[in-house]
Amino acid sequence: MIPSSEECPCLSALPRPACLLDEKNVITCVNGAFQSFFAFTQAGVSIVEAVKWDDDSTLLEAIRGGNPTIVHGFTGLCGSHRSVTVHGTPTAEGMLCVFHDVQSMRRLSESASLVLPAVDQIQEGILITDAGGRILYVNAAFELQSGWKAEQIVGQSPSILKSGTHSDSFYREMWTRLLSGHAYRGEMQNRRKDGTIYNVEKVITPIFDENGRISHFVSTDRDVTEERLTQRRLMESETKFRTIFERSPLGIAVTDNPGHITDANSEFLRMLGMNIDELRGRHLKEITFADDVAENERILELVREEPVPGYELRKRYVRKDGRTFWARTVVAVVRDEMQRPFMKLGIIEDITERVQAEEALSRAYSELEDLRNALERVSLFAMMENDGTLLRINEAFCEFFGRDEPDLIGKPVYRLVTEKRSARIFLRALSEYRRKGIFREEIPLKAASGPQKWFDSTLMPLQDETGKARGAAWIMFDVSDRKQAEEALVHQAMHDTLTDLPNRSLFSDRLHQALLRANRLNEKVAVLFVDIDRFKFVNDTFGHAHGDLILVAAARRIQSALRPDDTVSRQGGDEFMVLLPGLGKNDHAASVAEKVLASFEAPFTVNDTELTIGASIGIALYPDDANEPDDLLRLADMALYRAKEEGRGRYVFYNAAQLKQSRDRFEKEGQIRQAVREWQFVPYFQPRVHAQSGRMIAVEALIRWMHPVHGVLFPDAFIPIAEETGLIYGLGEGVFRDAVRSYSQWKHVFPEGFVFSVNLSAKQFYQVGLLEKLRDTVHQAGLHARCFELEITESTVMNLDQKTLTVLHDLRREGFRIALDDFGTGYSSLTYLERLPVDTIKIDRL
Template sequence: MTEPVQDQYRVLFEHSADAMLIIDGGRFIDCNEAALRMLGYAVRADLFATHPSQLSPPFQLDGASSYDKANEMIAIAMERGSHRFEWIHRKRDGTDFPVEVLLTPIPAGGRLLLHVVWRDITQRKQSEEQLRLAKYVTDSTSEGIIVTDMDLRIIEVNPAYCDLLGYDRDEVLGRNAGFAKSGRHDEVFYQRIWESLNQAGNWQGEIWDRKKNGEVFPIYLRLNTIFDATGRPCYYTGLFSDITHQKRTEEQLEELAFNDALTGLPNRALFHQRLKQELTRCQRHESKLALLFIDLDRFKHVNDSLGHSNGDTLLIEVGERIRRAVRSVDTVARMGGDEFTVILLDLNDEYTVTDVATKILAKVIHPVWIDRHEIIPHLSIGISLYPRDGESVDDLTRHADMAMYHAKSEGGDRFHFFQEEMNRESGRRLALENEMSVGLNSGQFVPYFQPVYELDSGLLVGMEALVRWQHPERGLIMPDEFIPLAEETGLIIRLGYSVLQQACRQVKQWVDEYSRELYLAVNLSARQFHSSDLIEQVRRILNESGFPPGCLTLEITESMMMGRIERTLNQLTQLRAAGLNLAIDDFGTGYSSLSYLQRFPVNTLKIDRSFIRDILTDRNSRAIIRAIISMARAMELDVIAEGVENTDQLAYLKELKCQKAQGYLFSRPLPADQFAQLLADGGEWHRPVGLPCR
């Protein structure tokens, strides 16, 4: 080699970016600056004093011995004239790093030297690892991934994309990305996607695609534009998520949110939504609609006697019958419980509504067979009209509800249109309810006491406590004016316990004052009797007042006892176990209870006043009274006749050996101070006290 060539070679050798070394017989004899920097040596002498084997870890990444593998690589280079391979080298400080090695044998002065070129490939290996990791993530993700060129030709997809659409990879590569369009979206939809991609570089949203088998399904798609180093767009990527399950769940949740779970009809929320929409349409087109509010009559008796499961079956059948009675454009909804509504659209006059309401009654009031029981549904329908009876959802609903209660008050199985008088009546009822609440808080409800006499001796043996409302402005209000509303609103429970508490305290005071035993009878309302805390509340009142349980009789009507027989029996048994006496009030007017009477732990039967009233004129009434007294005597039960108003009635009852009686012949119900005077006078009956009142 001539000197100029040698000089050029030396310049290239020294200034190469790659590390270059010369090995002679297993020793370094030359190297460039890049080799020193790469290996961490300051001067060549230090490197030359190091054996090449010291620049490698004991083993390579494949587990092979570095020494053995180095000899193998040198042998290959000698055989081929050069050899390129990857290697793990070790720096002077012990740090390992990857290099690409090129071994080239070169003859020099009769010897064979090795020319070694090392290129640090740390960054390349890191990039390869990142690419490998990215590919692993792409291939293992459950979301479909697609890459296209700027002409939307597919250049890469992952396995999830193929699984999603049902294609093999080779079937989609090279195809236009729009090949799987569902046909559900118009051009405007796709135009908006392109506008977003061009302006913002991305788009995301729900879209429908078509699988290879033709199935159309929903996906959530995220599109992004990929830019090169110069900022030019070069690829599009799409990320696909199958949202079939999510959409199905949303539909189910929407159905649960807007449809009644029992009947499948629209529920209260959807009813309000549709009525609001239809009112807007009616206002725009100046059309009319009607709202029907439907309530099943005596449905509670079905639940109580046959159970809630059979009650549900009846509701399903009634809802279906109502639906079949109207047009498909009309809306039938279940508001909850035993209440349904119907929205009738595009009405010409009231006669159309009358026809529909009549048809609903005719279709619904037919026997339903449930668990071998024949049940005939009964219903009341209230009707309000738009715009005559209101222009808002609340007004129309409230007025239809009021009309329904008016139909119910007339006996049910009929319909009634809303009238303004109902609105005024509703206002009066609301005012009365508020006044009752105030009255309960301020002690306006007080017990009046009607004495009960033993017929043989004429002695006063007890009394029945009856509630009166001492109104500060309206004076004394009788029970028939407020008890029905108290029952309806639930105030009857507070009222009942208040009367029981006051009566127990008052009678306990009389017992102590006059040193005589007196029994007290107090009526229980249906709500009280079926409440879960009845026993607890009665015990509390007895403990607070000191009134002996054996002197307290709770009166329960016959009809109340015939609802849920087993539950009734359990409640009565607990009351008797607490030491209380039990009486069946209005006996003889209920439901075939004679067959159950022997099961109920009662002490007393109170003959209904309707039989006493007709005792002198009606043979059937006399027969019923004789039967009741005879049966009670056989069962060792007390009998009390209610509503005795004249001496002829009294004489007949004494003839039949009736034990006790009460009524206006003896005394009207008295306030506490007047009843105290009756006790002070000895308590014997000689003449009527006070005048009968209506």
């Protein structure tokens, strides 16, 4: 009977001819490709007997040599004479031999030489691998997408492009589909050579040889990174627009080009007394007063004929109940690339009261007094000569300017104020009135006492019976509340809600302006990336409310160290950015950084609790380090990382060496992540011996990384990075799992009470669900928690808060023993020990 690959799982996934040999070169197992290629029908024979080779010794040297070697000439049972490459690899089941047909490779090379020059011109990235996944070819577009040159990546595995954002099951499902002979289509994220992530729409197609077996895979990648970024930015823009749209104190409506309403905010719906379902789809004519439709249509026709950006009109709208109201409508016309209007956005302000006031003024001069009394509570009113000399004013006018009526009558209106800005506004209004016959604008005016206010101002003529202007009336409605609401919306969009500091968007704008100015005046600009040390500890320990108070206080301290023209922005979390424009030399950036660090020296007091919190700062300079805003921010972030590595509580200027160090660090992080995923770690056990009897009573589980390149690595080479990145959780669970498995295998040789000791990191100790994970692992192995001792450092539990004691007592109640490691490095107090439920103390030093 022929041994099949079902009995040897290591052969089942190999597409090429493969077999397993014992130490005497006897075939113990083959896959289907081997049987087909060599016409193999025998079992229990040596490799040199199974196939007729021209030179048996060359074959055996190739198998045992460990490198792919071409063996010229063999004759199968079918009588064909061929050459193959053979590669031997030792495995636990025996020597694995994999063969490849040289003639097939040559035919593929000849075909490829005709096709690949054309493929190299395709804009999509092309990657070709052999059946085992080894990269054979990439085109120029792929090089541009990935940053890898062909000579660097050919021979590698496509896993070099893995971004870390997809799960193992994602790749498993993809390969299952490909190996079943079907093409794969989907979107995934790859990692460029420089570490950045890019999105591709990928199609992978399996290629079959003349025997119907998969010989190659062809992958076509279309880079859609910019498309996804544009989609994300569009979504953010739409969110901001929707926020302003819904919170606006004015009505807002959106129509298509013919004038059908597609959307409206709640304020406009309130004005009309409708809900959105009643309004959507209606034409503007349906909600426009009949007498105003013709003028409205005339303006719409003008917009269709002339490329105007927008227009303004007064019109009457009809409410659902049939009543009308006057509105000032400002319309922005949105056009396509051919300058054809396809959408309009209108801002509608209810000006019914204002129009009614203007109509009352124009009806009759005799009714002016009654109108003045009606307006007394809501506006400033004045009658004047055409040259601006005051004839009559209302009481509110006198109160606003802090003067009595006799002192004002007969005086030019522009001499009422000493504040230059208000005087200039009066003069400009009179000038425009004389030129156009009317002045209408929202203007700011400074009161005699009190804050500046905004007024909707109308200066209009007073006509006699013949229609001749005999003077002018100035009506000013106080719209300060609306202005404040609008300014508040703008401020909210550009500032952090917690600290009221400029947000990321406003900071980016100011940085851009500072760089333009620096380039023009040959100045320097510094960007400081400030991160609060130990903030996560404060948040986790005292709660988010305390954390928010710390952030507000930290923002004020940073501001206190800056010049008036400097900017501090909260970027999110506990990260702040500082912009120092107009620098003459680098020393000023260092001086500011020192002031910021000094401002953190005093403890923070939050709800009667004093907390000592420091800061770390990274600094990047224009033009020394970079010329673009994004590059400056990135380099400042790298410098901040270096400041943290050097011990926190300090500032560090960016230098080019940091770039390489950061890349090395990220590369090592990726290696550790892969090592945890593939579990490249093995347990080492250190015995613990009874001092008097010499009997071994316990072992401590240690961890070593069997690095595929560097060999055995000790914990100090990977534990710190694992702690920092959160990989320690998976690493710790794997170590405990290995310890439980080893105990289960060796328990028959252990004496009663023998214990396995396993280290727990500080992050693991406070991990949610720790007890449940440990309990499940032990119970699944059929063991008891008393067989295991959990070893924690003194620094992990030195706070002795209720949360720490609760975790310790829960572990003890479950049956786990507790060991305190490195005792003496922290409190070193026996009183301190009395409160800790521990079984074993490991003293750091005597």
